[in-house]
Amino acid sequence: MVDRTVRILAAGTALPGAPIDTETLAARFGMDRLWQQWVDTFIGTRTRHLALDLETGEPRESLADLATSAAAAALADARVSAEEIDLVVLGTATPDTLMPATVNVVADRLRIDGIPTFQLQSGCSGAVQTFDVATSMLATGRYRTALVIGGDVIAKHYDVTTDLAALPPEELVNYVLFGDGAGAAVLTAEGHDGSPEIRTVLTRVAGLDRRPGQVLRWYGLADRDSARAPADEDYKAIEELVPQLADEVAQELLDDLGWEREGVGYLLPPQLSVTMTDKITKRLDFPLAEEITCVGETGNNGNALLFFQLERLLARMTAPSRAIAVAIESSKWIKAGLALEQHGSV
Structure with missing residues (x-):
């Protein structure tokens, strides 16, 4: 390879x-x-x-x-x-x-x-x-x-x-x-030395013996008249578990790369809501990182969120610098994250 x-x-x-x-x-x-x-x-x-x-x-x-x-x-x-x-x-x-x-x-x-x-x-x-x-x-x-x-x-x-x-x-x-x-x-993977490098990507299922935090149903002909709601979520479970899983992701990324929290210049936290993002960011405790967030304006638009954060990050990421992004899926609980590094001199 x-x-x-x-x-x-x-x-x-x-x-x-x-x-x-x-x-x-x-x-x-x-x-x-x-x-x-x-x-x-x-x-x-x-x-x-x-x-x-x-x-x-x-x-x-x-x-x-x-x-x-x-x-x-x-x-x-x-x-x-x-x-x-x-x-x-x-x-x-x-x-x-x-x-x-x-x-x-x-x-x-x-x-x-x-x-x-x-x-x-x-x-x-x-x-x-x-x-x-x-x-x-x-x-x-x-x-x-x-x-x-x-x-x-x-x-x-x-x-x-x-x-x-x-x-x-x-x-x-x-x-x-x-x-x-x-x-x-x-x-x-073709050159472009001036662009941020994707240093590592992490995805882990973490739902063993945990009830789904969110359910989104797709009805077919046989059950379209079901009385069940199309979507529901256990917001209390999400509020309790997402900060914990986010911290686990961040620590695993740091350990994998040998980075210290103080060396990370940008943090892209999970974007459930403004209130939850604030709570998670405090738990993650990256003291020198600029927080890149968008959920206050876009709402929680699921799989689009990381890209809205990346768009903002790419517009302001300086060289040299490091960024950590974390995302948590609360349906059957998946923890995920990635690390970017912009090489070069100031």
């Missing part, structure tokens, strides 16, 4: 429609001021973007639409053509259809053909998992350049006629926590 350095050239993102603030959500669903205060205090997310018309519930953009836009932006920023891509990997919890795979719809729209494509079904760790697959394949020497994509369109599970006041907390939280979006990045 040929061991080659893999670098990230560029990232691109896409959001559907205009930002929707909590006041707009409250007005649409008839929620009072106390509910808005609850969202501000316990969630903290200020705006989110939804791929549906909030008044009618009609879909406006699909995951393929958003992923294609994000991928095109990443390719343009990297100055890489579709013909130069040797591998495409998409991570999502919410594909547009079971078949065809959304990754292949995106590839077709980008005029990419004749290469390996992979679609990973995963929650928030799926974005990191795309890096795991792509960097492993690039390191073999058989492939030169990869396009990795992550995104989710969660709003298609919303019922805009729902009486939010009647929902239990495990269902209510989904209406304020999540948003839609997609992101992409171009990775290469």
